[in-house]
Structure formats: structure tokens, C-alpha cells
Amino acid sequence: MLGLALIVTALLSLASGATDSSAFAVGYAYFTGQQGSLSLVERVVITDIRAPRTLLGILIGASLAVSGAIMQGLFRNPLADPGIVGVQAGAGLGAVTFIVLGTSILSPVSAFLGIYHVPFAAFLGGLATTFLLYRLSTSNGVTSVATMLLAGIALSAMAGAITGLLVFVADDQQLRDLTFWGLGSLAGATWTKVAVTAPIILPITVLAPMLARGLNAMALGEANAGHLGVQIQPFKRVAIIAVAAATGASVAASGGIGFVGIVVPHLIRISIGPDHRYLLPASALAGAIMLLLADAIARQIVSPAELPIGIVTAFIGAPFFLGILLRRRSLLDI
Amino acid sequence: MLRTQSVTVELGRQAIVRDINFDAPAGQITAIVGPNGSGKTTLLRALVGELKYGGSIEMNGQQVREMSAQALATRRAVLAQSTSLAFPFKVYEIVRLGLTAGASISLDADDVITEALACVGLAGFAGRLYAQLSGGEKQRVQLARVLVQVWQPVFEDEPRFLFLDEPISNLDVANQVQVLNTAYSFAANGGAVIAVLHDLTLTAAYANQVALMRSGSLVSAGSPEDVFDEPTLEEVYGCPMLLRCEDGEWTISPRVRPPRLQGD
Numbered sequence: 001m002l003g004l005a006l007i008v009t010a011l012l013s014l015a016s017g018a019t020d021s022s023a024f025a026v027g028y029a030y031f032t033g034q035q036g037s038l039s040l041v042e043r044v045v046i047t048d049i050r051a052p053r054t055l056l057g058i059l060i061g062a063s064l065a066v067s068g069a070i071m072q073g074l075f076r077n078p079l080a081d082p083g084i085v086g087v088q089a090g091a092g093l094g095a096v097t098f099i100v101l102g103t104s105i106l107s108p109v110s111a112f113l114g115i116y117h118v119p120f121a122a123f124l125g126g127l128a129t130t131f132l133l134y135r136l137s138t139s140n141g142v143t144s145v146a147t148m149l150l151a152g153i154a155l156s157a158m159a160g161a162i163t164g165l166l167v168f169v170a171d172d173q174q175l176r177d178l179t180f181w182g183l184g185s186l187a188g189a190t191w192t193k194v195a196v197t198a199p200i201i202l203p204i205t206v207l208a209p210m211l212a213r214g215l216n217a218m219a220l221g222e223a224n225a226g227h228l229g230v231q232i233q234p235f236k237r238v239a240i241i242a243v244a245a246a247t248g249a250s251v252a253a254s255g256g257i258g259f260v261g262i263v264v265p266h267l268i269r270i271s272i273g274p275d276h277r278y279l280l281p282a283s284a285l286a287g288a289i290m291l292l293l294a295d296a297i298a299r300q301i302v303s304p305a306e307l308p309i310g311i312v313t314a315f316i317g318a319p320f321f322l323g324i325l326l327r328r329r330s331l332l333d334i
Numbered sequence: 335m336l337r338t339q340s341v342t343v344e345l346g347r348q349a350i351v352r353d354i355n356f357d358a359p360a361g362q363i364t365a366i367v368g369p370n371g372s373g374k375t376t377l378l379r380a381l382v383g384e385l386k387y388g389g390s391i392e393m394n395g396q397q398v399r400e401m402s403a404q405a406l407a408t409r410r411a412v413l414a415q416s417t418s419l420a421f422p423f424k425v426y427e428i429v430r431l432g433l434t435a436g437a438s439i440s441l442d443a444d445d446v447i448t449e450a451l452a453c454v455g456l457a458g459f460a461g462r463l464y465a466q467l468s469g470g471e472k473q474r475v476q477l478a479r480v481l482v483q484v485w486q487p488v489f490e491d492e493p494r495f496l497f498l499d500e501p502i503s504n505l506d507v508a509n510q511v512q513v514l515n516t517a518y519s520f521a522a523n524g525g526a527v528i529a530v531l532h533d534l535t536l537t538a539a540y541a542n543q544v545a546l547m548r549s550g551s552l553v554s555a556g557s558p559e560d561v562f563d564e565p566t567l568e569e570v571y572g573c574p575m576l577l578r579c580e581d582g583e584w585t586i587s588p589r590v591r592p593p594r595l596q597g598d
Contacts, residue, residue, distance in 0.1 A: 076420035213434050219420045220431065223384060228431060228483065229407025274421035 002285035009292045010054050053189035056197060057295050058288040060186070060254050063201040063246040065287025066208050068261020069268075069280055071130075073215030074239045075137075075148060078266055078324060082247040083258035085152030087129045089159035091244070091251040092182070093166075094125025100166045100174055119196060123248030129155050130240045184255040184310025186295050193253050200249035204242050205284045211239055212276035219274070257310050259317020260287055260294075266324060335359050336381065336495060336526060340389035343373070343380045349550065350376045354389075356545045356555040360493030363517060363527040365537045368547035369571055374530045375415070375499055377547070381528065382412045382497050394492050410495035411480035415503065417472070419464055425451070425475050426460040432482030446485055450478040453519075455512050470509040473501065477513060484525065496520050498529040502536070514540050538562060538584035546570060562586060 064082075071080045071087075082088050098121040133155060137148035167178055214235045217225035226232050250257070264287045265279060272278055291309070294316070298307040336358040343351040351373040358364035366374045380387040383398045383406045391398040393409060401409075411432065419428070429447045451457055454474040459467075464475060484494035498517060502510040514536060517527045521542075531537045537544060538558040546553040546561050548570045554561050559579075567575040567586070574589040 073420075078421070216427075216434070217431055219423060220417055220428075221414075224412070224414060224417060226384060226403060227382060227407065227412040228434070229404045231403045269421065273427070274423055275427055 002282060002289070006058070006285050006289050006292075009289045009296075010058065048191075049189075052191045052194050053186050053295070054292065055194050056189040056253060057186050057292045059194070059197050059201045059205075060250045060257065061260060061288040061291025062205045062284040063250045063287075064257060064260040064291065065264035065283040066205050066280055067243045067246040067250075068287075069265040069276070069283045070208060070211060070215065070239055071243050071261070072265060073211075073218055073276055074236065074243075075134075076218060076221070077148070078269070079262065079321070080148065081259070081261040082126070082130075082243060083256060083261060084321070085133055085148060086155035086159060087126045087133070087243065087247050088251055088256035088258070089156040089163075090129025091122040091126035091248045092256055093159040093163050094121035094123070094248065095119075095252050096163045096166050096178060097121055097125075099177060100170045116196060119200060119249045119252035121248075122252040123200075123245050125159070126247040126251070127241065127244035129159065130244050134236070134240065182255055183308035184257040184313075185298075185308040186254050186291075187306060187308075188254070197249050197253045201246055204246045208242065208280045208284070209277060211235075211242070212280055214239070215276040255308075255310065257291070257313055259313045259321060260290055262324070263317050263320050264290055266320075335392075335394065335493070336364075336528065337392045338381070338390065339392075341377070341380060341391055342388035343376050343385055344388075345376065345385075351380065351387075352550045354545075354547075354552050356543070356552065358495075358526050358528045358543060360526045361521055361524055362542035363521050363529065363540050364543040364545065365541035366528070366530045366545045366547060367532070367534065367537055368553075371549075372547040373550040374547055378497060378499050378528070378530050382406070382410060393495065407483065409484070409489075409492065410497060411483035412497045413477055413480045413499065413501050415500045417476050423464050424460070425456070425462050425464055425467070428464055428475055429460075429478045429482055432479040432485075446482055447478075450482045450485070451475075453481060454478045454516055470505045473505060474509070474513065477501065477516060481516070481520065487524075494520075494525045496525055496527045498527065500530050500532060503532055510536060534562070534567070534586035535584055538579070538586055558584070 068081045071082060071085075072078050074080070082091075095118050098118050102117060133148065133151055136151040137144050167175065170178060214225065214230045217228045217230050220228075222232055225235075265283045268279055268282045268286055272282060291313075294312040295309050298309045298312045301307060301312075338354050338356055341351065341354040342349055354377060356364070366377060368374055376385065379385045381391055381398070383401060383403075387399065393401070393406075396405075398406070426447050429450055430443060432450075433443055433446060447460065448457070451459055454477050456471065456474055456478065459471070459475070464472065467475065480496065484496060487494055496517065501517070502513050505513065510533070517529065518540060521527045529541075531541075541558060543555065544558050544561040545555045546566070553566065553570055562577060562584075564575050564577045567577065571588075576585065576587050576589040578585045
């Protein structure tokens with residue numbers, strides 16, 4: 001079901017944009033191998049602009065939703081999300097550090113890492129934030145939701161402040177890059193970005209179900225999960241690294257796009273239940289669909305210009321987040 | 335057989351449990367009793383491999399601190415005092431978590447889950463939402479989960495262990511008896527049950543072995559007849575006690591008779 005929906009949305013995504021070509025024509029042309037039936041402009045637009053954008057959208061949407069689901073399982077809370085609790089901000093700080101300083105002070109490092117230097121920096125930033133967050137909000141295996149959310153605010157603010165400082169010293173070209181990137185957008189999608197992002201996000205998304213057994217056991221609390229044979233410390237380490245790497249790669253490619261990681265797993269839990277064996281793959285598919293749809297809206301609503309996608313997901317996600325918060329207010333009384 | 339020798343447990347730098355020696359044989363129920371704060375739960379957490387300990391704890395001849403999480407999970411299951419659940423799981427999904435511990439993977443999952451739920455008196459509850467159950471039902475679902483974890487011995491001639499931490503403290507009398515009967519049949523089928531209990535009457539009725547603790551140390555260990563007598567219990571609990579045993583039927587309770595309050 002979800003797989004089919006993803007194919008349809010991907011075709012829609014390929015077909016929508018400032019130049020018009022119908023989804024049907026695009027689908028027909030590509031499935032029958034008769035690309036010749038499309039005009040040259042259509043072909044260039046589709047293969048060089050829209051195809052990487054669609055692929056990047058699929059990768060990032062899947063990554064946002066899966067890292068949200070893993071983090072919620074780990075923190076045992078449906079409100080834990082890399083965007084909300086500051087992991088995206090931390091990853092952003094890492095990325096900005098290299099965008100601004102990568103050509104000067106840090107140039108040996110960025111030369112060494114090549115095209116991966118920004119994703120790697122974002123990964124380190126995300127990893128540091130996730131680790132700090134877990135240490136701050138968890139004692140004796142019990143995670144305090146209130147502490148987690150408040151620590152997330154503090155970490156976000158801290159990362160934001162340092163990011164602000166870096167932006168202050170950035171030159172004009174860097175500023176343009178940063179603004180574009182900071183709002184969260186798929187507009188800068190290129191085949192290079194897809195090539196950098198896919199090797200990080202694809203394995204994490206595909207292998208995430210290997211964490212399912214541990215995450216299911218964690219729902220009973222850390223001690224019970226340990227009694228069930230989960231090696232708690234290594235397990236948590238792997239889960240945190242997976243979240244940080246996926247968040248780092250997606251933040252590096254498209255900036256911080258919020259709320260997909262909260263909305264998607266929550267909807268999946270309502271429709272098929274909380275078992276992570278199904279939740280993780282279903283979230284990956286649904287996350288890809290949601291981000292492609294949001295991107296389509298971002299492109300159509302003010303066409304031929306476009307909105308940053310982060311604005312669209314925030315408009316959908318923020319009320320949703322408040323909705324969960326209101327219904328689960330008791331969770332915060334800790 | 336679970337064998338403890340000079341077991342000491344420190345939390346922070348304070349010794350919470352000191353010099354514990356007792357055996358919990360297979361085919362029997364061993365109860366750990368004592369006042370609040372006497373170190374019962376801390377001792378249990380060390381016995382199941384959760385806390386570091388000094389001295390020796392041997393499970394079927396193997397030192398517990400040297401066993402991996404997986405090796406422990408296939409030999410023993412632990413029922414916590416209370417379990418908080420994240421996310422809206424259904425009853426059978428909770429019970430199934432015991433199955434994925436690796437011990438009983440060859441068994442037919444649905445059969446075992448159904449049978450375990452029947453064991454704890456919850457036949458027909460499989461599809462219910464855990465969050466909507468009563469406290470007693472929740473505790474019995476968790477019991478079914480830990481039963482499933484050690485449903486069959488994985489290794490021949492190696493008894494399985496069931497650790498219960500105050501399994502009946504929040505339950506009504508019918509639920510208390512139901513849970514203890516389940517533990518009894520587990521022991522009767524060759525398993526070893528080690529339970530922290532507060533109810534002394536039920537302890538005397540069900541337990542073969544009793545370890546009585548006070549402020550981190552063992553006062554005495556042995557059969558209920560050996561361990562329980564009025565002077566000892568009065569000294570350990572610091573309150574007058576009533577102890578009776580007629581035809582094997584025990585009653586142990588605080589001796590209280592406050593004058594009736596008259597009110598206005």
C-alpha cells in the first residue's frame with residue numbers, strides 16, 4: 001500500500017514544478033522507455049532538476065521519520081524528535097561551522113573529507129547533542145520528559161547562538177548559502193547531494209528494523225529490556241549513532257526540516273500499532289511520501305516561486321505536536 | 335540451583351547488602367522477606383545480574399557476573415515490582431516480548447502466548463490494549479511475559495529461574511493467590527522461583543525456603559518453620575506479631591487492637 005503510494009507521489013513530484021508536464025505523460029514515457037515523446041526541455045528539467053530533488057526528498061523524508069521513530073523508542077516518548085530536542089540544531093551547528101570555516105581554518109580537514117565534510121560535521125554536531133541530551137534527561141534508566149524537552153530548548157538555543165556567531169563572520173556568498181539552507185529546502189538538490197546522502201541514509205533506513213527488537217523491549221523500561229537479553233549500553237550507543245548520522249546527513253543536504261519525525265511515526269502507530277518491526281519500515285515509506293507531498297505544496301503554492309519546505313512541514317506539524325501534547329499532558333507531570 | 339556466598343552489594347559507596355549466604359534450589363519457591371529498606375530488592379537486582387556484587391552468585395554453577403545478557407535471558411526471567419509501558423501495545427505484543435528473548439524461538443509463538451495468558455487467568459485478553467487493563471490484569475500480563483521467556487528449558491538438565499520482585503504487593507487477595515499459584519506450578523515443573531514478598535502469611539504458605547533480612551544482612555534462612563517465630567519477627571519488624579500454625583495453615587500478622595474511635 002505505502003510502497004504504491006510512494007511511487008505515485010514520486011511521479012507527481014517529477015511532474016510538478018514551474019514548467020508543466022502531466023504526471024501521466026511522465027509515467028508513461030519512463031515506464032515504456034519512450035523518453036523521446038517528451039520535449040527536450042521536459043527531459044532536462046526532469047532528469048537534472050526534478051529527479052535528484054525527488055530522490056533527495058525520498059531519502060530525507062525516510063530519514064527524518066525513521067530517526068524520529070528510533071529516538072521516540074529510545075526515549076520512550078512520542079514527543080522525542082531530532083528537530084524538537086535540538087539534535088537538528090546541533091547538526092546544523094556542525095554543518096555551518098564547516099560551511100563558514102571550511103575554506104579557511106578548517107580547510108585541511110574539509111579537504112581530507114572531500115564532499116562528505118559537511119555531512120560529517122553535521123553528524124558530529126548531532127551526535128554530541130543526542131549524547132548530551134540523553135545524559136541530561138536520563139538518570140537510573142528513567143527519562144524525564146520535562147527535562148528532555150527543556151534540555152532540548154537549552155541545547156537548541158546554545159547551538160543557535162554559536163551558529164549566529166558563525167553567520168556573523170560569514171562572507172556574502174556563504175551568507176546566501178546559509179540562508180537558503182537554514183530554512184530547510186530541497187531546492188538545492190543535485191545529483192552530487194544525492195550521491196553524498198544516499199550512502200549514509202539508505203543503509204540506516206534499511207537496517208533500522210534490526211533495532212526493532214531492542215526498541216520494543218525498551219518500551220518496558222531499560223531494566224526490563226536488559227532482563228530480556230538486550231545489551232543496553234551497546235544498544236543505546238548504536239541507536240544514538242544511527243539517529244545522529246541520519247540527522248546529520250539530512251541536515252547537511254537540506255537544512256533542518258521539522259516535525260516529519262513526529263507526525264509520521266505517530267500516524268503509523270495509530271494505524272498499525274507501535275511494534276517497531278513494522279513501525280520503522282512503514283515510517284520510512286510514509287516519511288518519504290509526506291516530504292514529497294510537502295515539497296509539491298511548497299513548489300505549487302506560490303508558483304513559479306517556491307516556499308522553503310520547512311515552512312510547510314511546520315504549518316502541518318506544529319498544531320499536530322500541540323495536539324499530542326494536550327492529549328498526553330499527564331506525561332509531563334514528572 | 336542458585337547459590338549465593340558472601341554476597342555484598344554497594345550502591346554509591348554504601349554497602350546496601352552485606353554477606354548474604356543462601357541457596358535457592360530448583361523445584362522450590364524461595365522467598366526473601368524483611369522490612370522496607372532491608373535490601374531485598376537490591377539483593378534481587380544483584381541475583382538477576384543487574385547490579386555489580388562482591389562475593390559469589392552461581393546460577394547452575396555459572397558465575398552470574400560472567401554471563402552475558404543473552405545467556406542470562408535464556409535462563410532466567412524477572413518480574414519487576416511495577417512496569418511502566420511506553421506506547422499503546424496490545425496484550426499479545428507484550429507477552430510476545432518474552433518470546434523474543436531467544437529462549438523459546440522454536441516454539442509456535444501464538445500457542446505459547448495463548449497458553450501463558452491462560453496460565454495467569456487472562457484467556458481471551460490477547461487483543462486488548464494493555465493501557466486499558468486494571469492494575470491486577472497488567473501485573474498478570476507481565477507475569478505471562480516472563481513465563482514465556484523461560485517457557486522451556488533451553489539447555490537440558492538446567493533448571494529455569496523465575497525472579498519476582500514484590501509480585502503481589504498491589505493486588506487484591508484473589509489476584510495474589512492467582513499469581514502465587516502460577517509461581518507454584520512453575521516450581522512444581524522443575525523451575526526455581528525466587529520472590530521478594532511482604533505478606534508473611536502467604537510466604538509461609540507457599541515458600542519452601544525463606545531468607546529473612548534486616549538492614550542489609552541475613553537474619554536467618556531456612557524453612558518457614560525454622561525462620562518464623564514471634565520473638566524474631568517482633569525484633570526484625572519492631573512491632574508485636576501474631577503467629578499461628580494449625581494443621582499447616584499459617585497466619586502471621588501484626589498484633590493490633592486500637593480502641594474503637596467514637597467520633598463526634
